[in-house]
Amino acid sequence: MVDVNRLRVFRAVVASGSVNAAAQHLGYTPSAVSQHLATLQRETRLTLVERNGRGIAPTPVGLELASRSDDLIGSLTRLDGVIEDLREGRTDSLSVSSFASAAEEWLPGVAAAVLQEFPDVQFTFRLNEVETTQVVSADIDIRSEFLDEPPTSMTGYERHVLTTEPYVVVLPRDHPLAQQDEIRFGELGDVPWIDNDPGDTTCGRVVRMAASSCGISPRFVAYAGDHHGAVAFVAAGIGIAVMARLAATTLPPGAVARPLVSPTPERRIVAFVHGSAMLKPVARRVVELLSDRVGPTA
Structure with missing residues (x-):
């Protein structure tokens, strides 16, 4: 051996x-x-x-x-971590997966609060970057849903609606449209776009459906792998990007976000909690903290 x-x-x-x-x-x-x-x-x-x-x-x-x-x-290495947890008396565990913007804006604060209350719990966090209709192994899985489709269901999981969130347009600060308090979606038909959500994802489909509903076809000049890359392109003056408001929470000085109207694209954010995890007080507390944290944006 x-x-x-x-x-x-x-x-x-x-x-x-x-x-x-x-x-x-x-x-x-x-x-x-x-x-x-x-x-x-x-x-x-x-x-x-x-x-x-x-x-x-x-x-x-x-x-x-x-x-x-x-x-x-x-x-x-993971086994060494398990041994250390057992040695320190951390025998309970909770795994949470989420899309990137929720992981950045919500989970650090939630994790800090929960670990103060449950210091012996072993937390595992990861991104669910590829959106599917199946939750593979996480105890709690935070995902987006398309409002115009029936609510998703997953065998063995309870569905908890956290919030319904609007989309915004992120523009270069000196863009003419940035002077407006809100922007009609149809006004984006003649400007260059940055694609921040390539692939057949829920968030990408929300944007495409909104564009189709007002008769425009976005002219993409750059394809970014995520909202961070798209915001960087926008701040450099390359084009505009349409994204969920949560993804545009923190912007560089060269970019601004404006509400979209006629239509206002929206997504629903839900937490799927495995039935066995709901028996754990720590899992129920995570759901409570998430609901409190996003409540004002609903």
Whole structure:
């Protein structure tokens, strides 16, 4: 069986680029790192490194082993975390997933408040970047819904409506339309757009439906992977972007957000809570805090 510590040392050499650098990062001597490498090669019966000038470099086989061991090392790291939690008495856990803007604007405050009340709970947070109709494994999953479609349902999960949120248009501060208090959606037909939500997502469909309803077809001049990239393009004067208000909470000096009317696109934000999680006081408290936090925007 491969010694995990030697595997970690080998990966450190690959990532650092040399035995000396890996030794410095690990707090080992260079000779100790070299001994670990030699023993690992004997254990695996593979040539993992080879001479390269005055130093060594991983072989193609070595690079493959380092790459294939990512999942193993990641699992062991998570296991170390579990052991530490058990040692400290943190036996309960709660996993929360969310789209990016809610994760940024809501979850840090909610997490801080909950951890004060439930200090022994192990929290796990992640982004659900690809919107689907299935919640895979999170105890609480925060998602957007399209208002013109029936409410979504997920087997084993309770659905809690948090808020209905309008969309805004983000414009360069010196754009002529930025002087208005509100902007009719149809006025955006002749301006360059930044796409901040590519793909068939709920938020993207909300924008496309609103554009179609007033007879315009957006002229996209740039495609950003998320609202942060889109806002950066807008602030640089490249174009405008239509996004949910939550995504436009914090803007750079070069950009402003204005309400949209005729129509005003909206999305519904919901939290799906697994039935077993609702038995945990910490999960119920998270839902309460989310509802309190977003209540004024409903």
